[in-house]
Amino acid sequence: MAVSVVAKTSNAEAFLAQLGVTSIINAGGTNTRHAGTIPRAECMAAMQDMCGVFVRMDEYMPAVGQAIADLIGVPAAAITSGATGGLVLQAAAAMTRNDLERAARLPDATGMPNELLIQRKQRFSYDKMYRLPGAKLVEVGRPDGCTAAEVEAAITANTAGLIDVQSPFKAHNGVPLPELATLGQKYNIPVLCDAASMLPPRANLKKFFDLGADLVVFSGGKGIRGPQSSGIVLGKKEWVEAAHINNAPFANVARSQKVSREEAAGLLAALKAFLAEDEAAETANYRLMSQHVVDRIQGIPGVSARVMHDYDHHYPQAVITLTHEWRGPNRDEIHARLLAGSPRIYLSALEPGNILAIDPINLQPGEVEIVADTLRAALLAAIK
Numbered sequence: 001m002a003v004s005v006v007a008k009t010s011n012a013e014a015f016l017a018q019l020g021v022t023s024i025i026n027a028g029g030t031n032t033r034h035a036g037t038i039p040r041a042e043c044m045a046a047m048q049d050m051c052g053v054f055v056r057m058d059e060y061m062p063a064v065g066q067a068i069a070d071l072i073g074v075p076a077a078a079i080t081s082g083a084t085g086g087l088v089l090q091a092a093a094a095m096t097r098n099d100l101e102r103a104a105r106l107p108d109a110t111g112m113p114n115e116l117l118i119q120r121k122q123r124f125s126y127d128k129m130y131r132l133p134g135a136k137l138v139e140v141g142r143p144d145g146c147t148a149a150e151v152e153a154a155i156t157a158n159t160a161g162l163i164d165v166q167s168p169f170k171a172h173n174g175v176p177l178p179e180l181a182t183l184g185q186k187y188n189i190p191v192l193c194d195a196a197s198m199l200p201p202r203a204n205l206k207k208f209f210d211l212g213a214d215l216v217v218f219s220g221g222k223g224i225r226g227p228q229s230s231g232i233v234l235g236k237k238e239w240v241e242a243a244h245i246n247n248a249p250f251a252n253v254a255r256s257q258k259v260s261r262e263e264a265a266g267l268l269a270a271l272k273a274f275l276a277e278d279e280a281a282e283t284a285n286y287r288l289m290s291q292h293v294v295d296r297i298q299g300i301p302g303v304s305a306r307v308m309h310d311y312d313h314h315y316p317q318a319v320i321t322l323t324h325e326w327r328g329p330n331r332d333e334i335h336a337r338l339l340a341g342s343p344r345i346y347l348s349a350l351e352p353g354n355i356l357a358i359d360p361i362n363l364q365p366g367e368v369e370i371v372a373d374t375l376r377a378a379l380l381a382a383i384k
C-alpha cells in the first residue's frame with residue numbers, strides 16, 4: 001500500500017535550501033513540532049477546488065461539520081483548528097451551553113459554571129488550552145489513578161465539565177469513560193473527551209461517543225491526514241450547537257482560531273478517503289515496516305526490540321528498549337544524535353525514558369530501510 005501519494009519534490013528541497021532549513025525523515029509520528037503528517041491528495045484537491053468560491057461561513061461550516069458527522073455516524077460535528085482548538089471549543093461550550101450572551105462574554109467566565117474536572121494522572125502539556133476561554137482546571141484523584149467516587153466528591157455547582165483524555169500512556173487507571181458519563185448524566189454536566197491522536201483504528205471515531213462522551217475531539221492533521229491545522233469536535237447536537245456559537249466566524253472566543261473554507265473541505269475529503277481505506281491492509285503494512293526495523297536492531301548488545309500494537313501503540317510500531325545491560329549514552333542522547341545526523345531522523349521518544357519508537361505513519365517509500373540502517377549504525381557506534 002502506498003503510504004503517501006504526495007511525493008517529495010526537488011522544488012521543496014530547493015525551497016528549504018533557500019531558507020537554510022534541512023528536512024527530516026519523520027519516524028516519530030504525527031506531531032506538530034515535526035510538521036504533522038502528509039495531507040492526502042484528495043484533501044489537497046478539495047482545498048484547491050474551494051479556493052475560488054465564496055460562501056456564508058455561518059451556513060457553510062456547520063454544513064461541512066454535519067457532513068463529517070454523517071460520515072462518522074454521530075449526531076453532529078464542528079470544525080476547529082486542530083485538536084487543541086477543539087479543547088478551547090469544548091471548554092467554551094461547557095460553560096456557555098446555548099446562551100449567546102455568555103458566549104459574547106467569554107473569556108470572562110464569572111457568573112457561570114466555569115470549572116473543569118481533570119484527573120491528576122491525565123494532566124498533559126496541552127491542557128492549558130481548556131483555560132483559554134476562561135475555564136479553570138480542578139484536579140481530582142491521585143498521581144497514579146482516579147475513581148468515579150473521587151470525581152463525584154469533587155463535583156460542585158461550579159463544575160462545567162468532566163475531562164476524559166484518551167491518549168497513549170494517559171488512560172490507564174483512570175475512571176472508565178462509561179462511569180464518567182454516568183456521573184455527567186446524573187449532574188447534567190458534559191463529558192469532554194480528547195482523543196486527538198487515537199486514529200487509526202477508525203472505529204475510535206465513534207467509540208468514545210458511544211461510550212458516553214458528549215463532545216469528542218480529534219486532530220484533522222494526524223491519522224486522518226487532512227490539513228495539519230484542522231480538527232473535529234463531534235458529539236451530541238446540543239453540545240455541538242454550543243460549540244458553534246463560540247466558534248468562528250462569530251466574534252467570540254474561538255474566532256482567533258478560524259479555519260478556512262478550503263481547509264474545511266480538505267478535512268472532509270481526507271476523512272472520506274481515510275474511511276475508504278482498507279484498515280487490515282494498512283495495519284499489515286505498518287506491522288511489516290515495524291518488523292523490518294526490529295529485525296535490523298535485534299542482537300545489538302543491551303538493546304531489545306519488538307513490534308507493539310496495543311492501546312498505547314494503536315497501530316503497529318517498532319519499540320526499541322535500552323535495557324539495563326546497555327553500555328552507551330542514554331536514550332535522549334541517541335535520539336539527539338539521530339536528529340542531528342545526515343539524514344536527520346526523528347524518532348518517537350515518549351515513556352518510559354529508555355524507549356525509542358519508530359512510528360511508520362509518516363514514512364515514505366524507501367525510508368524505513370534508511371531509518372533501520374541508520375539506527376542500527378548509531379546504536380553500534382554508541383556502545384562504549
Ligand SMILES: *Cc1c(COP(=O)(O)O)cnc(C)c1O
Nearest residue numbers: 032082083084126167196197219
Ligand atoms: C496531538 C494532540 C493534541 C493536539 O492536536 P492538534 O491537532 O495538533 O492541535 C491534543 N491532545 C492530545 C491528547 C494529542 O495527542
